[in-house]
Amino acid sequence: xxxxxxxxxxxxxxxxxxxxxxALTRKSxxxxxxxxxxxxxxxxxxxxxxxxxxxxxxxxxQVFAVFVMVVSACxxxxxxxxxxxxxxxxxxxxVDRINMMKW
Amino acid sequence: xxxVLFYILSAMLILFSLKxxxxxxxxxxxxxAFAVLLSTAGIFFLLNAEFLxxxxxxxxxxxxxxLVLFVVMLTTAGPQYRITWEGTPKMWTVIFAVLFGGMLxxxxxxxxxxxxxxAALTDVTRTLxxxxxxxxxxxxxxASILLLAALVGAIxxxxxx
Numbered sequence: 001x002x003x004x005x006x007x008x009x010x011x012x013x014x015x016x017x018x019x020x021x022x023a024l025t026r027k028s029x030x031x032x033x034x035x036x037x038x039x040x041x042x043x044x045x046x047x048x049x050x051x052x053x054x055x056x057x058x059x060x061x062q063v064f065a066v067f068v069m070v071v072s073a074c075x076x077x078x079x080x081x082x083x084x085x086x087x088x089x090x091x092x093x094x095v096d097r098i099n100m101m102k103w
Numbered sequence: 104x105x106x107v108l109f110y111i112l113s114a115m116l117i118l119f120s121l122k123x124x125x126x127x128x129x130x131x132x133x134x135x136a137f138a139v140l141l142s143t144a145g146i147f148f149l150l151n152a153e154f155l156x157x158x159x160x161x162x163x164x165x166x167x168x169x170l171v172l173f174v175v176m177l178t179t180a181g182p183q184y185r186i187t188w189e190g191t192p193k194m195w196t197v198i199f200a201v202l203f204g205g206m207l208x209x210x211x212x213x214x215x216x217x218x219x220x221x222a223a224l225t226d227v228t229r230t231l232x233x234x235x236x237x238x239x240x241x242x243x244x245x246a247s248i249l250l251l252a253a254l255v256g257a258i259x260x261x262x263x264x
Contacts (some may be wrong), residue, residue, distance in 0.1 A: 034132065
């Protein structure tokens, strides 16, 4: 007996929910961004699983996963630059103390 | 064999993901994320995605973790040095995340997915490259421009002027 599609999908759903919880609760910008990366990874896992289990068209899911990786790498690089900028200007990277854009 | 490996990797994935979101120490959190990314790469290998697994190890577990660690060290140094962050878990976020995960799980379990597995491809990387450089050539080039723009943008944002 091998892996089934629904097992991988459940795993990805659990990972996505954990990442969502972290992104909503954690205070450090760095950890919030890491949790968003966790959610991206869950999505990639789904794409790879669909590509593996339903051979609708060879490897289309993996190609999509490559593009998701590119976009999330860009997002993370920019977020880290913004975190450094915030630390330089406000001396903190806690999300609930960065409130200068509150209406 | 692959099922046993899958269960071990899944358990590692869930445990280290929980560690990422619950630990108070920033450094431990990033290290747990490193372990999560490595186990994801392992699952990619099991799912016949060797190229993506290697990219996951190189780009995520290697480059991204190091970048995040640099930012952690840069932003926790200085006068108000502290590496721990008090997380106050609010009840509604727990409820929201559990409900969301339950909803996803319910949807996954209520659909009967195709069980017949197609024959595994043998030359995955070759096929992926063929797809990427013929059918998806335009998105590939757009993605490279996006990476370049993000690189320049990150340098412009973070430099001291």
